[in-house]
Structures are given as C-alpha cells and as structure tokens.
Amino acid sequence: MDVNRIVVETGGYRAVTPWEDETWREEALDWITAALARRRLVADGQVWARLRPWSVVLRVPVLRTDGVGAVWFKANPPRSAFEPAVMAALSRWVPERVLEPIAVDTARGWSLLPDGGSLFAEVLTNNPEDVNAWAEMLRQYALLQRELEPHVDQLATLGVPDFRPRRLAERFLALVESTSVLRGPERAALRALAPRFEGWCQELAQSPVSCSLDQSDLHPASVLTGGRRPLDDGRLTGGGAYRFFDWGDASVTHPFMSLLVLGRVLGERFDQDQSVRARVLDAYLDAWVQPGTSLAELRSWVDLACRVAVVCRADTWDRVFPTMLLTTADRDAHIARWLRELL
Structure with a gap:
C-alpha cells in the first residue's frame, strides 16, 4: 500500500496519534494488506485517513469481483482498545444488528470492517x-x-x-x-x-x-x-x-x-x-x-x-x-x- 497515496484529514484537532510513527504506520498497513489477502482482496486506489484524538480510521478502496468496494480500518487508544473484541463478540451474539469484522487484533486495538453502506x-x-x-x-x-x-x-x-x-x-x-x-x-x-x-x-x-x-x-x-x-x-x-x-x-x-x-x-x-x-x-x-x-x-x-x-x-x-x-x-x-x- 503506497503511503504517498494516502490523504490525511485531521478535522482541526491538534493531536499526535500513532499514525505519526512510521514504524506503527507500516505495521498497520501491512496488517491491512495481509487481512485483505486472506479474503482474496487487494487494496486499490487512494486511501483516506481520519486522525482524531480518540481513533485513527482509514478508508481503503479494494478490488472486488463485483467491482470496487472499500474496507474500514480503525485503531483505538488504550482505554478504548476493547472495541475490536467487542465488535467480534457482538457479531456472534447479535449478528443481524452489527457488522462482522474482517479481522481484529485485540492486543493492538485494531479492527478491519467491511463497508456497511449508507449512514x-x-x-x-x-x-x-x-x-x-x-x-x-x-x-x-x-x-x-x-x-x-x-x-x-x-x-x-x-x-x-x-x-x-x-x-x-x-x-x-x-x-x-x-x-x-x-x-x-x-x-x-x-x-x-x-x-x-x-x-x-x-x-x-x-x-x-x-x-x-x-x-x-x-x-x-x-x-x-x-x-x-x-x-x-x-x-x-x-x-x-x-x-x-x-x-x-x-x-x-x-x-x-x-x-x-x-x-x-x-x-x-x-x-x-x-x-x-x-x-x-x-x-x-x-x-x-x-x-x-x-x-x-x-x-x-x-x-x-x-x-x-x-x-x-x-x-x-x-x-x-x-x-x-x-x-x-x-x-x-x-x-x-x-x-x-x-x-
């Protein structure tokens, strides 16, 4: 995934997130790429990164058999690092009311979700x-x-x-x-x-x-x-x-x-x-x-x-x-x- 093709948006917040750490950024992008590969998906197109004091969110376009879609990566701070585990649990307990994650890393507070359509x-x-x-x-x-x-x-x-x-x-x-x-x-x-x-x-x-x-x-x-x-x-x-x-x-x-x-x-x-x-x-x-x-x-x-x-x-x-x-x-x-x- 080409870092130079990533558009970063901060929303005006003055916050240093893990995204500023080059090593962390490379590890996160590699994790996304590997998770997509397990689903036979490939990132394709410009990635959008939203940096906030409470999360790092990436929208990653992907090539699908039925056209171009997207997946969403999220990284949580330590005090909300429970979210990936919760999303995985909710997809088992109430599958019809939430999205099923493509992948989660509960140790690092990372998750990858499919695009769920319109808000x-x-x-x-x-x-x-x-x-x-x-x-x-x-x-x-x-x-x-x-x-x-x-x-x-x-x-x-x-x-x-x-x-x-x-x-x-x-x-x-x-x-x-x-x-x-x-x-x-x-x-x-x-x-x-x-x-x-x-x-x-x-x-x-x-x-x-x-x-x-x-x-x-x-x-x-x-x-x-x-x-x-x-x-x-x-x-x-x-x-x-x-x-x-x-x-x-x-x-x-x-x-x-x-x-x-x-x-x-x-x-x-x-x-x-x-x-x-x-x-x-x-x-x-x-x-x-x-x-x-x-x-x-x-x-x-x-x-x-x-x-x-x-x-x-x-x-x-x-x-x-x-x-x-x-x-x-x-x-x-x-x-x-x-x-x-x-x-």
Missing part, C-alpha cells in the same frame, strides 16, 4: 415521515440492548467500562478530583453534590430495567441503514435492518443512558417538537414494556438515566491517545463541560 445521517431528509425511520431505528437499537442483557458480565470482562449505576458514583468522584480546569467553587459544588449523585445512582439501580451495553454516543452517523434509501418524493424506503457501530465510547450501564445524546439530536432535528420526540422515544421504550411495567413508568426513568449519564460522556474524553498534543487542560475542558451540567 442513517446520509439518507435522512426533512420529510415529516422521517419520524417513522427514527422510531424504527431506535426500536431496533433497543432490541439490541435487550438481547445483550445476558452478556453484560462478559462485556465487562472484555474491558468495556463497568458503569452500572452503583459503580458510576465512584467514577464521578474520580473525574471531579482529576479534572484540572474546574474552578475551586465548581469543584467544591460537585464534591457537595456527590451524596445526591450517589442517591440518583442507587435509585436508578432499582429500576425494572436491566443493565446492558450503552453506545454512549448514539447519533445518525453511528448507524448504518441496511439498504434504506430516499424515494423520489423524499420519503425513506421502508423495511431493512439497521446496523450499529462505533463502540469505543461504550460502557456497561443502564441502557436508557443512550438517550442522553440521542434525545438532544432529536430535539435539534424536530425543532423541540415534544410530541414527535415522545413518539420516537416511546418506540424505544416499548422494548421494555412487560407485565407489571408500563410505558408511563418507563418514561419516568429516562430523565434520571440521562441526568447521571453525563458522567459516562465525561469519561469518554479520558479515552484518548496518550501522545495527543491536546493539552491536559484542553481534554479536561471537555470533561468539565459535561460535569458542569450536573450543577
């Missing part, structure tokens, strides 16, 4: 019927979480952070103490909030919903459409399975915490139309309705789950490459931004 973000329109697509996508995501409930201990063993509610209070205090940019009064206020935060976590632990895998950054660009395309009139086609990816921010916790980011995306998309937002979220919550647990009761747990979920989001900013040029203050600013929401 949900790429097919969304401004048509009011988009709400049906949103509802179906969230329904399928909820089913994925339900199906993973028996595997939470295995996920934690694979290295996924264990932020089940009773443990989340410990992580909250650790972030408060270690985040350098918090001002004195802010840190004092967050310390004083610790007993209440622990109480919220204990309350959430009593909900009728079992813990599962939280993707933690669920949005339209982390979902594949499974072949859905807009019709000529702008409506989305029906049917098709959605597939979910990008598990580097994930944790084992209360599944409703997934609604923190997604709820804000829905608010922006539908201009704060609460009736539409409620309809879409109800499609998600329906997966947990069972005898003795009503939809109304489930709704009551969403706000609490999203309130404490800010700590999960804060933690994701501690999962970056150790060599990143972003200063500790820059990284901690993102952590503090989430923690301040509790104030």
Whole structure:
C-alpha cells in the first residue's frame, strides 16, 4: 500500500496519534494488506485517513469481483482498545444488528470492517415521515440492548467500562478530583453534590430495567441503514435492518443512558417538537414494556438515566491517545463541560 497515496484529514484537532510513527504506520498497513489477502482482496486506489484524538480510521478502496468496494480500518487508544473484541463478540451474539469484522487484533486495538453502506445521517431528509425511520431505528437499537442483557458480565470482562449505576458514583468522584480546569467553587459544588449523585445512582439501580451495553454516543452517523434509501418524493424506503457501530465510547450501564445524546439530536432535528420526540422515544421504550411495567413508568426513568449519564460522556474524553498534543487542560475542558451540567 503506497503511503504517498494516502490523504490525511485531521478535522482541526491538534493531536499526535500513532499514525505519526512510521514504524506503527507500516505495521498497520501491512496488517491491512495481509487481512485483505486472506479474503482474496487487494487494496486499490487512494486511501483516506481520519486522525482524531480518540481513533485513527482509514478508508481503503479494494478490488472486488463485483467491482470496487472499500474496507474500514480503525485503531483505538488504550482505554478504548476493547472495541475490536467487542465488535467480534457482538457479531456472534447479535449478528443481524452489527457488522462482522474482517479481522481484529485485540492486543493492538485494531479492527478491519467491511463497508456497511449508507449512514442513517446520509439518507435522512426533512420529510415529516422521517419520524417513522427514527422510531424504527431506535426500536431496533433497543432490541439490541435487550438481547445483550445476558452478556453484560462478559462485556465487562472484555474491558468495556463497568458503569452500572452503583459503580458510576465512584467514577464521578474520580473525574471531579482529576479534572484540572474546574474552578475551586465548581469543584467544591460537585464534591457537595456527590451524596445526591450517589442517591440518583442507587435509585436508578432499582429500576425494572436491566443493565446492558450503552453506545454512549448514539447519533445518525453511528448507524448504518441496511439498504434504506430516499424515494423520489423524499420519503425513506421502508423495511431493512439497521446496523450499529462505533463502540469505543461504550460502557456497561443502564441502557436508557443512550438517550442522553440521542434525545438532544432529536430535539435539534424536530425543532423541540415534544410530541414527535415522545413518539420516537416511546418506540424505544416499548422494548421494555412487560407485565407489571408500563410505558408511563418507563418514561419516568429516562430523565434520571440521562441526568447521571453525563458522567459516562465525561469519561469518554479520558479515552484518548496518550501522545495527543491536546493539552491536559484542553481534554479536561471537555470533561468539565459535561460535569458542569450536573450543577
């Protein structure tokens, strides 16, 4: 694979990733080439590299018997190096809801995925019927979480952070103490909030919903459409399975915490139309309705789950490459931004 034919995009982030290490880069490209060869594929064309503080992603065009396709390589930092093992496990446990990796290197935190088609973000329109697509996508995501409930201990063993509610209070205090940019009064206020935060976590632990895998950054660009395309009139086609990816921010916790980011995306998309937002979220919550647990009761747990979920989001900013040029203050600013929401 010719390094000179690789286009690098940093997105404006000031970060030193492993890509800058020539030896690492050559090893990664050789690993991709060998993995493709085992599938009788050959890289062909210009490679695109996206460098971020939290990952190195390459899009590699390949020659296929049915034309030109692409594969995706990803390298994770140490604190999210669990992702390749998780992707391999999910492809066994819930194969219809994720992509099956072409290859994984769990020791180095590397993975190679086939191209999964269009992102949900790429097919969304401004048509009011988009709400049906949103509802179906969230329904399928909820089913994925339900199906993973028996595997939470295995996920934690694979290295996924264990932020089940009773443990989340410990992580909250650790972030408060270690985040350098918090001002004195802010840190004092967050310390004083610790007993209440622990109480919220204990309350959430009593909900009728079992813990599962939280993707933690669920949005339209982390979902594949499974072949859905807009019709000529702008409506989305029906049917098709959605597939979910990008598990580097994930944790084992209360599944409703997934609604923190997604709820804000829905608010922006539908201009704060609460009736539409409620309809879409109800499609998600329906997966947990069972005898003795009503939809109304489930709704009551969403706000609490999203309130404490800010700590999960804060933690994701501690999962970056150790060599990143972003200063500790820059990284901690993102952590503090989430923690301040509790104030």
